[in-house]
Amino acid sequence: MDSTIDISDPARALSLPHIRYQLIRLEDTVLFHLIERAQFPLNPTIYTPGAITIAHSSSTSALSFMDWVLRSQEELQSKIRRYQSPDEHPFFPDAMQPLVLPELKYPRILWGNDVNVNAELKQRYVEHILPAVCKGKKERPEAQENYGSSATADVACLQSLSRRIHFGKFVAESKFLAEPERFAELIKKEDREGIDAAITNAKVEQKVLERLRVKAEMYGVDSGMDADAPRKIDVEAVVAMYRDHVIPLTKVVEVEYLMQRLKGTEWE
Numbered sequence: 001m002d003s004t005i006d007i008s009d010p011a012r013a014l015s016l017p018h019i020r021y022q023l024i025r026l027e028d029t030v031l032f033h034l035i036e037r038a039q040f041p042l043n044p045t046i047y048t049p050g051a052i053t054i055a056h057s058s059s060t061s062a063l064s065f066m067d068w069v070l071r072s073q074e075e076l077q078s079k080i081r082r083y084q085s086p087d088e089h090p091f092f093p094d095a096m097q098p099l100v101l102p103e104l105k106y107p108r109i110l111w112g113n114d115v116n117v118n119a120e121l122k123q124r125y126v127e128h129i130l131p132a133v134c135k136g137k138k139e140r141p142e143a144q145e146n147y148g149s150s151a152t153a154d155v156a157c158l159q160s161l162s163r164r165i166h167f168g169k170f171v172a173e174s175k176f177l178a179e180p181e182r183f184a185e186l187i188k189k190e191d192r193e194g195i196d197a198a199i200t201n202a203k204v205e206q207k208v209l210e211r212l213r214v215k216a217e218m219y220g221v222d223s224g225m226d227a228d229a230p231r232k233i234d235v236e237a238v239v240a241m242y243r244d245h246v247i248p249l250t251k252v253v254e255v256e257y258l259m260q261r262l263k264g265t266e267w268e
């Protein structure tokens with residue numbers, strides 16, 4: 001699978017402007033997938049374990065329908081090297097399969113680590129992000145005929161959100177390399193709060209939220225529509241998703257990555 005980081009050039013991969021440029025591009029990806037998902041009702045049944053019987057599936061029958069779709073996708077995508085890429089992380093690490101393509105040798109960009117916040121991301125997506133994005137459609141009756149389309153859109157949303165959030169590892173490595181002594185001291189003291197303060201840039205966060213608001217307003221309206229026609233996406237829900245979930249989880253990834261930064265000697 002293609003990687004969105006420039007793996008041919010590790011120095012470029014760790015330049016903060018290059019990483020921030022990738023984060024900005026991922027905003028578009030996340031937004032377009034969310035707009036796709038928001039056209040369907042919330043369909044809570046697909047997130048309830050056991051609510052839909054999955055025929056011909058025994059070991060995974062306790063999963064929700066959406067989890068089963070996501071897991072099945074990951075099984076397939078693991079065979080074609082998706083999770084070889086250092087910016088990709090599975091939601092179901094136990095579903096990984098042997099490769100059908102030869103292994104790719106990525107240059108060493110990140111320090112070895114096992115940081116993966118996908119379980120937390122998926123929970124927040126199902127419990128908070130999606131209900132807010134589908135607001136107004138919540139009252140719409142479940143559309144059984146949209147179960148597959150909804151879950152397919154969910155997989156795209158979750159995978160793009162996960163990639164965006166785990167890009168925090170590249171941000172963190174870049175920040176560490178810029179001030180190694182400062183970070184090494186905080187890491188040795190296990191001062192997570194201090195690390196969090198050191199990686200935080202409130203101005204950049206503010207800019208991210210402002211840009212996202214403009215994009216959500218722009219992409220949610222068709223040029224031929226009346227000014228007061230309903231939007232394809234709830235702008236406030238999108239901004240809140242980044243403010244309350246995406247940026248905080250990116251920072252968790254940054255802090256936890258740095259906490260492991262001095263432990264191993266192995267590069268990933």
Ligand SMILES: O=C(O)C(=O)C[C@]1(C(=O)O)C=C[C@@H](O)C=C1
Nearest residue numbers: 171200201202204205208247250
């Ligand atoms: O751009 C950075 O420096 C990041 O660390 C990324 C990010 C974000 O998630 O957008 C997270 C923390 C910073 O406070 C600013 C922005």
